[in-house]
Amino acid sequence: MKLLSTEIKNKVLDSMMHIIQLRESEILEANKKDLEAFNRDDQALYDRLVVNDSKIKGMIQAIKEVKEQDDPVSQEISNITLDSGLNIVNKTAPFGTIMIIYESRPDVTIEAAVLAFKANNKILLKGGKEAYNSNVVLVDCWKQALRENSLDESWITMLQMNRDETQEFLRNPDQPLDLIVPRGGERLIDFVKQHAKCAVLISGRGNNFLYVHPEADWKKTIDVIINAKTDKISGCNALDKVLVDTNLPEYESRLRELNEILNAKGVEVLADTISKDVLKDNEVLPTEDTWYEEFLAMKIVLGAVNGIDEAMTKINTYSGGHSSTIMTQDVEAATRFMENIDTAAVYHNASTRFTDGGQMGVGAELAISTDKLHHRGPLGLKQLVTNKYYVYGDGHIRI
Structure with missing residues (x-):
């Protein structure tokens, strides 16, 4: 996967903040359609679905905060030179492609994508059908920001699949898939763990x-x-x-x-x-x-x-x-x-x-991980990278 410069990534985020402001009424209108179609028997899910002026401001603020954070990619973790002269450097590296599956919460479409993109990951967004109209417009905003900066739109993709199609995709993805984050209830998490063929990072229940x-x-x-x-x-x-x-x-x-x-x-x-x-x-x-x-x-x-x-x-x-x-x-x-x-x-x-990324000083979060590998707690920008060893020799051979 191509490594993007911090400058170009931040330009995309600048564009995205501007685009959200320009298209605010369109976003709110799309969300209104979702709210009108929603069965309010589940008040908690309904509350998560609502997008209003305050939520829009929160989306823009989340992007701003991520933009202002240091680029987490290619940061040196350790650097040692052995007695043999072999130099071993450990640096942070992107995961590659991250898939997040979530219910309601259109703001996740913003926070998940901004974090993944700044950490140089492609992201596949599988939102719930209840937020379909909201997510379509928000993802289109992302694609507009990418186009304005001459980047491939595939960095941020909205997946539109039913349960059976999602199950098949988890088992046999049609593209490289490095990490899946299910963000929802027990049934969703169990469904993903049962069918996924790659690493799954659990954003578990509260209780x-x-x-x-x-x-x-x-x-x-x-x-x-x-x-x-x-x-x-x-x-x-x-x-x-x-x-x-x-x-x-x-x-x-x-x-x-x-x-x-x-x-x-x-x-x-x-x-x-x-x-x-x-x-x-x-x-x-x-x-x-x-x-x-x-x-x-x-x-x-x-x-x-x-x-x-x-x-x-x-x-x-x-x-x-x-x-x-x-x-x-x-x-x-x-x-x-x-x-x-x-x-x-x-x-x-x-x-x-x-227990929230913003409240804990992490900033925007992808989820709250209840896993113990590779990270526990709020998944912020610094947690959306893995690591890679760079080994420098001069004709070294192992004896």
Whole structure:
């Protein structure tokens, strides 16, 4: 794959920002068609589908931020010269072609493409049918930006395939394919993992947990839980499960208070078999599988645990590997929790809503990876490259 100069890549991004501004009304009109055709039974998916003036500004800002970041390609990782005189240099290199499969979220059409392109990768965009009209216009904007800078339009491609065609493409792609990122629910991820023949980087479910330690500051705890649960229910970084330690001072009254506050915010609160003893009017978890469930709704579980060990075991058993929080003033307990919880992000006295590229200083993100190879957490510009060894000799042979 041809390596593009940083200058030409940034010129494309300049063009794209200008084009989005010029074609804003066209983008909004296309999105209106998608919204009118959408069944609003799934409120979280609907929220992700909406494009408005604020979203347009966000798209432009994402491109601007990526443009201003250093080019991640051909950066030297290491440089050693052996006793034999052989010089070995390790540098960053593009993956090649990345395919992203995603549901709703027209803004992903911008963020995924800008990141892949700046990292010198071609990208194949397989959006959901619910965002078809929006994505057609946004991808056409990309192609216009490429044409204006005399580049091949194949750098950014929208795939229009049904489920069977997608399955066949995953099994037998008609072009080189180096990495697939499925960004969606469990069924989508399982579908891709089952059929793909190349590397798959998982952007997993949320199902995030918060543990209330006996030494928690109660006011901070309330504030963090409300923010993490209600700020954006469609976010994969939203909170779904709260484990309250039964050793918390005034445990019963505080559990009732938390339940009342959540109810007042319109949150449906489920209890587990232990917290049900206090929350007598609450519905109990229907099955154990509920512990595994990502709600993407105004719903939460208030469970009870007896000690930090039980909390850590429960989180490591049921969470989606995304984000977890401990609320405590005990730094030693927080350190123990953070070192032993197996999620991409662990928090001490903070909302899980910060697991986001922009909030973590990464900038625009392709996804939040819950994989452990090759990267975990927000997939930003620096994470969309692999590496290559450059070995310089002078007639060296191995003896």
